[in-house]
Amino acid sequence: MQIKTRSRVWFITGISRGLGRALALEVLAGGGTVIGTTRSGAVDYVDEIDADDAQRLTVLRLDVCDAQMCYQVAKAAMAIYKRIDVLVNNAGYGLIGAVEETALADARDVFETNFWGTTNVTKAFLPYLRNQWHGHIINISSIAGVAPGAGSPFYAAAKFAVEGLSNALAQEIEPLGLKLTVIEPGAFRTEFLGSDSLRHADVRLADYDSTCGAARLAFQNMDGNQGGDPQKAARVIIGIALAPDAPLHLLLGSDAFKRASAKLDQLQSELRANAELTMSTDFASAKQCASA
Numbered sequence: 001m002q003i004k005t006r007s008r009v010w011f012i013t014g015i016s017r018g019l020g021r022a023l024a025l026e027v028l029a030g031g032g033t034v035i036g037t038t039r040s041g042a043v044d045y046v047d048e049i050d051a052d053d054a055q056r057l058t059v060l061r062l063d064v065c066d067a068q069m070c071y072q073v074a075k076a077a078m079a080i081y082k083r084i085d086v087l088v089n090n091a092g093y094g095l096i097g098a099v100e101e102t103a104l105a106d107a108r109d110v111f112e113t114n115f116w117g118t119t120n121v122t123k124a125f126l127p128y129l130r131n132q133w134h135g136h137i138i139n140i141s142s143i144a145g146v147a148p149g150a151g152s153p154f155y156a157a158a159k160f161a162v163e164g165l166s167n168a169l170a171q172e173i174e175p176l177g178l179k180l181t182v183i184e185p186g187a188f189r190t191e192f193l194g195s196d197s198l199r200h201a202d203v204r205l206a207d208y209d210s211t212c213g214a215a216r217l218a219f220q221n222m223d224g225n226q227g228g229d230p231q232k233a234a235r236v237i238i239g240i241a242l243a244p245d246a247p248l249h250l251l252l253g254s255d256a257f258k259r260a261s262a263k264l265d266q267l268q269s270e271l272r273a274n275a276e277l278t279m280s281t282d283f284a285s286a287k288q289c290a291s292a
């Protein structure tokens with residue numbers, strides 16, 4: 001079912017393909033307006049869109065790692081419609097390799113796009129969103145930012161950083177009339193696992209064959225067979241952006257639900273099993289205050 005997005009202005013990073021492309025197309029089909037970014041400054045699907053929808057699409061060139069460019073693009077985007085209703089930090093990529101196998105430069109790069117890119121774009125738009133007194137920031141994290149597995153530790157760490165930033169920022173901007181939702185997708189059938197997106201550590205160590213190596217193989221086999229439908233994800237994200245009571249967190253996909261549930265169970269049982277040890281480090285005076 002098409003969700004009507006008429007009159008909303010969306011700014012979405014990384015609309016060349018995958019989730020960003022699906023979201024841009026769904027917003028346009030619902031009557032909304034999209035300012036989307038790609039690193040080339042163009043998309044190859046304009047001819048496939050209805051002419052009326054294409055008129056409501058503006059594509060700007062942006063590498064989210066370039067903080068200065070983010071400020072320029074935010075200014076240019078705001079000049080077009082004088083407002084942004086929904087800001088989606090979608091641009092990102094994965095990196096496979098055990099901690100020991102991954103070069104620090106590659107680890108830093110994955111943070112540059114996934115975490116600092118999200119930060120750069122958000123900081124560039126916040127002054128405008130504050131002035132408008134309304135707006136919804138949607139950060140695309142990952143199930144890896146909630147329940148990571150062996151094989152992509154630095155990608156998971158970058159998405160954990162996105163989670164931390166999002167949780168704190170949501171509290172800062174709530175009194176200013178702004179909302180934030182962090183989306184945690186499981187495996188979706190995009191180009192994420194393809195050779196143009198996913199990067200690999202240069203080094204492979206046999207000792208990690210059963211953990212990281214197994215994950216690498218699983219990702220290879222999963223490419224093109226992921227259970228998640230990007231168009232359905234796009235529709236859910238649009239629904240969240242239109243909802244008056246949008247959640248702070250939203251998992252997408254049955255695989256994400258299973259992994260997050262198992263992680264929560266593990267956290268709960270560890271928390272309970274070690275409660276006494278946890279409480280044992282307070283000053284005696286603090287204990288009295290807590291029990292008062």
Ligand SMILES: NC(=O)c1ccc[n+]([C@@H]2O[C@H](COP(=O)([O-])OP(=O)(O)OC[C@H]3O[C@@H](n4cnc5c(N)ncnc54)[C@H](OP(=O)(O)O)[C@@H]3O)[C@@H](O)[C@H]2O)c1
Nearest residue numbers: 014016018019039063064091092142187188190191192197
């Ligand atoms: N698909 C999944 O299974 C999955 C699961 C969990 C989370 N996610 C997250 O979902 C988001 C979208 O991924 P996807 O699945 O749609 O992957 P995708 O098909 O590979 O698309 C990635 C998009 O990110 C853009 N991008 C990458 N680096 C960029 C940079 N430095 N500056 C600007 N744009 C950049 C790419 O643009 P270019 O054309 O310029 O390369 C492309 O449009 C990512 O944040 C990813 O971590 C995906």
